[in-house]
Amino acid sequence: MAQNVPLVLRLIASSVTAATRAGKIIRDIMSRGELGIVEKGKNDLQTEADRSAERCLMASLSQQYPNLTIIGEEGGSHCEVPSDWIVTDCDHNVLSQQCPLEYIDISNNDVVVWIDPLDGTAEYTQGLLDHVTVLVGISVKGKAVGGVIHQPYYNYQSVSSELMGRTLWGLVGLGIGGFQREDPPSDRLILTTTRSHSNTMVNTTLDAFKPDEVLRVGGAGHKVLLLMEGKAHAYIFPSKGCKKWDTCAPEAVLTAIGGKLTDIHGNAYEYHKGVEHPNLRGVLATARGVDHSSFVKKIPREVCDALS
Ligand SMILES: Nc1ncnc2c1ncn2[C@@H]1O[C@H](COP(=O)(O)O)[C@@H](O)[C@H]1OP(=O)(O)O
Ligand SMILES: [Mg+2]
Ligand SMILES: [Mg+2]
Ligand SMILES: [Mg+2]
Numbered sequence: 001m002a003q004n005v006p007l008v009l010r011l012i013a014s015s016v017t018a019a020t021r022a023g024k025i026i027r028d029i030m031s032r033g034e035l036g037i038v039e040k041g042k043n044d045l046q047t048e049a050d051r052s053a054e055r056c057l058m059a060s061l062s063q064q065y066p067n068l069t070i071i072g073e074e075g076g077s078h079c080e081v082p083s084d085w086i087v088t089d090c091d092h093n094v095l096s097q098q099c100p101l102e103y104i105d106i107s108n109n110d111v112v113v114w115i116d117p118l119d120g121t122a123e124y125t126q127g128l129l130d131h132v133t134v135l136v137g138i139s140v141k142g143k144a145v146g147g148v149i150h151q152p153y154y155n156y157q158s159v160s161s162e163l164m165g166r167t168l169w170g171l172v173g174l175g176i177g178g179f180q181r182e183d184p185p186s187d188r189l190i191l192t193t194t195r196s197h198s199n200t201m202v203n204t205t206l207d208a209f210k211p212d213e214v215l216r217v218g219g220a221g222h223k224v225l226l227l228m229e230g231k232a233h234a235y236i237f238p239s240k241g242c243k244k245w246d247t248c249a250p251e252a253v254l255t256a257i258g259g260k261l262t263d264i265h266g267n268a269y270e271y272h273k274g275v276e277h278p279n280l281r282g283v284l285a286t287a288r289g290v291d292h293s294s295f296v297k298k299i300p301r302e303v304c305d306a307l308s
Pocket of ligand 4: 050
């Protein structure tokens with residue numbers, strides 16, 4: 001039955017189960033306590049959880065979609081993975097959805113999958129566990145249209161390990177699942193930004209908005225969740241450092257819910273397979289119902305010039 005379902009919907013349905021399995025691997029590695037931290041660059045860590053979660057996602061998706069371009073943050077080799085890391089079942093709720101007409105005839109060549117096996121690595125190593133997400137983004141003809149965000153430690157302070165975690169998905173033109181959206185308050189301005197990759201440009205920009213509150217938290221996935229939960233109006237990161245695998249899934253899910261994610265000039269990023277990986281012009285994302293262009297206009301001129 002799944003074979004009759006259009007590729008994009010099938011991919012989201014497979015990504016929901018694969019991302020959930022990857023989240024279990026991330027929790028198991030933390031419980032064992034051997035993180036195997038490697039420094040990839042300045043302020044840029046990788047752990048055994050990043051490597052193992054990526055191998056789980058890569059093996060699971062490439063087995064089912066052998067002709068698809070799949071790009072993962074950790075760029076790991078395709079070595080053997082434990083058989084119980086390969087999950088090939090689909091989420092039935094996603095499969096039963098009506099696919100928007102524009103994606104019915106999409107072929108393998110039109111699609112690139114962007115995988116961030118563990119977003120918020122710095123925070124993971126510091127025990128800020130609910131900042132961690134697993135991101136699977138699906139781009140079609142260069143646009144971020146589908147996404148899965150799995151938060152393996154959602155509710156970890158209040159429920160047992162079998163009950164913690166949540167997985168949400170979105171497809172532009174269809175909507176979202178696994179999540180109840182909320183609007184941010186109308187009487188105050190709340191911004192969210194990086195906690196581990198801040199600099200003068202970030203702080204100058206935030207000051208220009210005169211916010212009532214700034215939530216400095218980890219992860220691109222986590223910050224977009226805050227926008228969709230009504231806990232912040234905008235996610236502002238006027239700096240280099242984020243990459244396509246950080247923003248593809250969050251952009252798609254946020255767009256599907258009515259929000260927007262662009263560079264700081266208000267222009268969309270491209271996600272085709274030849275694109276450069278870094279998001280060189282920063283990130284600006286706004287919640288549904290928030291005027292994105294008014295945020296673009298308030299970014300200080302010198303910051304725009306530095307990221308042009
Ligand atoms: N300078 C950087 N070097 C490496 N990764 C970065 C950098 N800045 C941002 N990122 C990635 O973007 C995510 C969002 O940024 P931040 O948490 O600082 O708001 C980070 O969790 C990290 O993803 P990852 O943890 O998957 O490597
Ligand atoms: Mg990383
Ligand atoms: Mg990331
Ligand atoms: Mg990562």
